[in-house]
Amino acid sequence: MQHAISIIASSDVAQGTRQALHSAFACIGIATAPSPAAVIALFGAWDAEAAQLVRNAASSGVPVLAVCTAPPALSADSMWSVLEAGAADLLLADAPDSVALQAGARLERWQALDRLAASARVRDTLVGESPAWRALVRSVVEVAAFTESPVLVTGETGTGKDLIAQAIAHLGGGNGDITVLDCTTLSPELAGSELFGHERGAFTGAYSSRDGAFASANGGVLFLDEVGELPLPLQAQLLRVIQERQYKRVGSNDWHPASFRLVCATNRDLESEVQRGAFRADLYYRIAAWCCRTPPLRERPGDILPLVRHFLKQLGGGGHELDPAVRQYLLTRSYPGNVRDLRQTVARIWHRHTGPGPITIGDVPPEERRSGAPTWPDGRFADAIRHAVDMGIGLARIGQAASDMAIQLVLEQEGDNNQRAALRLGVTDRTLQLRRKARAGQAG
Numbered sequence: 202m203q204h205a206i207s208i209i210a211s212s213d214v215a216q217g218t219r220q221a222l223h224s225a226f227a228c229i230g231i232a233t234a235p236s237p238a239a240v241i242a243l244f245g246a247w248d249a250e251a252a253q254l255v256r257n258a259a260s261s262g263v264p265v266l267a268v269c270t271a272p273p274a275l276s277a278d279s280m281w282s283v284l285e286a287g288a289a290d291l292l293l294a295d296a297p298d299s300v301a302l303q304a305g306a307r308l309e310r311w312q313a314l315d316r317l318a319a320s321a322r323v324r325d326t327l328v329g330e331s332p333a334w335r336a337l338v339r340s341v342v343e344v345a346a347f348t349e350s351p352v353l354v355t356g357e358t359g360t361g362k363d364l365i366a367q368a369i370a371h372l373g374g375g376n377g378d379i380t381v382l383d384c385t386t387l388s389p390e391l392a393g394s395e396l397f398g399h400e401r402g403a404f405t406g407a408y409s410s411r412d413g414a415f416a417s418a419n420g421g422v423l424f425l426d427e428v429g430e431l432p433l434p435l436q437a438q439l440l441r442v443i444q445e446r447q448y449k450r451v452g453s454n455d456w457h458p459a460s461f462r463l464v465c466a467t468n469r470d471l472e473s474e475v476q477r478g479a480f481r482a483d484l485y486y487r488i489a490a491w492c493c494r495t496p497p498l499r500e501r502p503g504d505i506l507p508l509v510r511h512f513l514k515q516l517g518g519g520g521h522e523l524d525p526a527v528r529q530y531l532l533t534r535s536y537p538g539n540v541r542d543l544r545q546t547v548a549r550i551w552h553r554h555t556g557p558g559p560i561t562i563g564d565v566p567p568e569e570r571r572s573g574a575p576t577w578p579d580g581r582f583a584d585a586i587r588h589a590v591d592m593g594i595g596l597a598r599i600g601q602a603a604s605d606m607a608i609q610l611v612l613e614q615e616g617d618n619n620q621r622a623a624l625r626l627g628v629t630d631r632t633l634q635l636r637r638k639a640r641a642g643q644a645g
């Protein structure tokens with residue numbers, strides 16, 4: 202497969218080494234291109250120059266594969282700091298051919314991942330553009346499509362744990378079906394039948410035989426929702442099935458194969474439940490072979506507007522704009538129930554709206570209206586500026602970066618429409634055009 206990359210190098214990488222790697226890459230179809238799918242960053246010593254090289258490349262959003270051309274000099278601590286600087290992986294160069302093959306395999310995987318993560322099905326269901334959410338989606342796609350590992354999804358209520366479980370069922374190698382078992386509703390008396398199924402006459406009231414969750418999940422995903430609520434005796438039964446990969450129906454001695462992928466979700470801290478003896482450690486390690494956390498909405502405010510647009514579309518109001526005050530209201534409101542809360546808020550606003558034209562502030566239900574204007578700059582702004590100052594960035598660059606970022610974000614939100622973006626930014630069309638030209642000039 203053809204891979205488009207760009208190769209950058211620290212000044213301590215000899216010209217001969219660069220050329221040898223270039224040719225080895227070219228031999229297996231990895232060639233340099235103007236808009237690369239990945240950047241290969243070569244360095245000898247891990248010093249300030251190399252760190253800056255990787256950091257700059259990573260800030261473009263393209264995955265960076267760091268390659269150390271003088272491996273014996275690289276300490277384990279330095280290896281971690283290569284990743285901290287933003288590299289997606291680090292290869293220690295020995296023979297150029299072997300580095301090229303290793304790089305080729307990484308690039309192949311990343312491209313497959315990118316394709317899946319960018320597919321309409323994934324983007325239209327797991328909505329969100331924030332780096333935190335996109336990083337989660339990428340790792341969910343990776344674990345779902347390239348492993349058969351059990352997955353534990355943790356996160357506050359309404360953050361999308363069910364959605365992630367459904368995505369794993371869809372992307373994984375099974376039959377795509379998902380069997381959902383809500384552990385809050387399992388009583389120890391009836392759980393045997395719910396999980397294993399039963400034979401006719403197995404107990405009073407068992408007038409006919411019935412399949413349980415393990416049978417219906419066969420070949421697909423078994424999703425144990427709120428797994429932290431599973432009573433201890435049921436934890437033991439579940440562990441046995443996971444270990445033995447077979448089970449018996451209640452009232453039967455026949456073994457049935459249990460071939461399913463396990464996905465569990467909880468909003469509890471299961472590790473501390475294990476510590477206090479409320480959750481079995483052996484079961485925990487079985488179900489949590491791979492863990493992911495769905496971040497609360499307050500940690501990813503950049504997802505609010507994309508989600509609002511998504512919910513409006515679902516509700517039939519896809520073409521409607523939001524007045525700036527409504528947008529500001531939605532961006533600054535708090536969402537204790539996370540995305541579910543946002544969805545309900547959007548629905549309440551949409552249901553009050555009538556006629557054509559944008560959604561206006563009068564559509565916000567009276568009991569929801571805020572008193573007083575939101576405070577800005579707020580704590581989040583202060584955090585971002587503190588981070589820049591701590592990194593030694595000067596005032597002029599901070600000011601420039603803040604306005605460049607505002608322009609970039611609004612243009613993205615407005616589909617690159619200069620006029621609408623200018624209106625939102627409170628500048629004339631012409632001013633915005635000039636700013637964009639100046640930026641393009643600097644980048645080129």
Ligand SMILES: Nc1ncnc2c1ncn2[C@@H]1O[C@H](COP(=O)(O)OP(=O)(O)OP(=O)(O)O)[C@@H](O)[C@H]1O
Pocket residue numbers: 326327328329356357358359360361362363364365468495508511540541544
């Ligand atoms: N990223 C997202 N994109 C689109 N819809 C989302 C997203 N996250 C959550 N939702 C929607 O928000 C609602 C709540 O999500 P979900 O049921 O997956 O949350 P949960 O974490 O399982 O919550 P709980 O802990 O209460 O069970 C659903 O209607 C879901 O479709």
Ligand SMILES: [Mg+2]
Pocket residue numbers: 362363426466
């Ligand atoms: Mg749920």
